[in-house]
Amino acid sequence: MRVLIVSWEYPPVVVGGLGRHVHALARRLAATGHDVRVLSRQPNGTDATTHPTLDETVDGVRVLRVAEDPAHLEFDRDMVAWTLGMNHGLLRAAPVWLDGWRPDVVHAHDWLVAHAAIGVADLLRVPLVATVHATEAGRHSGWLTSVISQQVHSVEWWLAQRADALITCSEAMRREVSELFDLDPADIHVLHNGIEPRRWRVERAEVDAVRTRYAPDGSALLLYFGRLEYEKGVQDLIAALPRIRRTHPGTRLLVAGDGTHADFLASRARTHRVRRAVHLLGHLPDRALAATLAAVNAVVLPSRYEPFGMVALETAAAETPLVASTAGGLGEVVRDRITGLSFAPGDVAGIAEAVRTVLDDPAAAAARARTAHARLRTDFDWSRITEATVAVYTATRPRPRDPIGKPKIPTGNAFGPDPR
Structure with a gap:
């Protein structure tokens, strides 16, 4: 098939798990014989003189x-305006670049590329598949109180209503998307993210260097890695650390990642x-992350909201013991007491108890980590995920549709009186 993927991140521009997912999917599609193109952007804050539009083929893709336009728009300060500017650039560049090449399907990844993906699909009259990686309502526990949140939600609504086929990464996300956008859950495909385990192999000396730097006395090391945002719940893990240290003195927490809550977490x-x-x-x-994963006693993922939980797969690939909340997709990725230990989102006492269980019985924790690693070859194998994605592409046809109106913005909690 001829597949056009539209994504606001593609290596070397990687913001989070979405970029890694799209990269792996595109390469796997190309490796299995499909003609794959990716329409993406240059780094934020650059322009056509420092980072001109670049057309290249990498790994068969x-x-x-596309270069950024000259307008002074910043993602952190002008998110919606910046996003519209990016989409305008993608739409202007696409027709010349395609140059008669007509995809069998356009695959959009999240709301940030809705305008460009819908525009290209409409222009070429080809099916549009959209993957919803997260929702604005989910990130804010159902509350859409700010103007920006309402704007983002409305674009998500438009993409979900316009797409000829919709994909989510977990059953939890399927339920969330169905409820938020008034869709039949039976019409939404669930395709898990995948993982490539070999990327995490490191030398013993690199692992020892991490232990020497952060735990020279042999005390326990815990790790969180991912974005530093409120919904990731790292503040709950920090609140649990004094309880953990009372029974396991000297335990230290390593927090790897960037985000808007770094200063808040320090406070x-x-x-x-x-x-x-x-x-x-x-x-x-x-490389440094792989060494750190191999050096710690456990990874702790205290998310309050998590569409899937890619970090849990990366932890399993490293065969590191895992403690995780049951938020969203994490409840599907982590099987309590089989592949890791689970606790309720926001439960500080539950975090402390689960971590103590790992530290008290490292042999049992290691056995769970081995089981989690073995599961990667079945439920999260990229070959199967790629095959299932192609099946969605093949079955998708453009649907006749009525004009799409503006959605009603919930005045209360989008998930109802008893939010998850």
């Missing part, structure tokens, strides 16, 4: 990285009097 560590035991590492390159 033809990628167009929470001071409030709980564990600032010296919490190390905010910032973004770690893959």
Whole structure:
């Protein structure tokens, strides 16, 4: 098939798990004989003089990285305006780049590329498949109180209503998308994210260096890695750390990643009097992250909202013991007491109890980690996921549709009086 993927992130521009997912999917599609193109962008804050539009083929995938326009728009300050500007650039560049090449399907990844993906699909009259990786309502526990949240939700609504086929990464996300956008859950496909385990193999000396730096006395090391945002719940893990240290003195927490809540987390560590035991590492390159994963006693994922839980798969690939909340897709990725230990989102006492269980019985924790690793070859194998994605492409046809009106913005909680 001829497949056009539209994504606001594609390596080397990677913001989170979406970029890694799209990269793996595109390469796998190309490797199995499909003609794949990716329409994406250059890094935020650049322009056509520093980062001109680039057309290149990498790993069998033809990628167009569109330069930013000159307008002074910043994602952090002008998110919706910046997003519209990016889509305008993608739409202007696409027709010349396609140059008569007509895809069998356009695959949009999340709301940020809705305008460009819908525009190209409409122009070429081809089916539009959309993957919803997260929702604005979900990120804010159902509340759409700010103007920006309402704007983002309305674009998500438009993409979900316009798409000829919809994909989510978990059953939890299927339920969420169905409820938010008034769709029949039977019409939504669930395709898990995949993982490539070999990427996490490292030398023993690199692992020992991490232990020497952060736990020279042999005390326990915990790790959180991912975006530093409120919905990731790292503040709950920091609140649990004093309880953990009472029974396991000297335990330290490594926090790897970037986000808007880095300063907030540092202040929470001071409030709980564990600032010296919490190390905010910032973004770690893959090699350093792999060494850190192999060095710690457990990874803790305290998410309050999690569409899937890619970090849980990366932890399993490293065969590191895992403690995770049951938020969203994590409840599907992690099988309590089989592939890891689980607790309710926001449950500080539950975090402490689960971590203590891992530290008290490392042999049982290691056995669960091996089971989680073995599961990667079945439920999260990229070959199967790619095959299932192609099946969605093949079955999708353009649907006749009525004009789509503006959605009604919930005045209360979007998930009802008893939000999840």
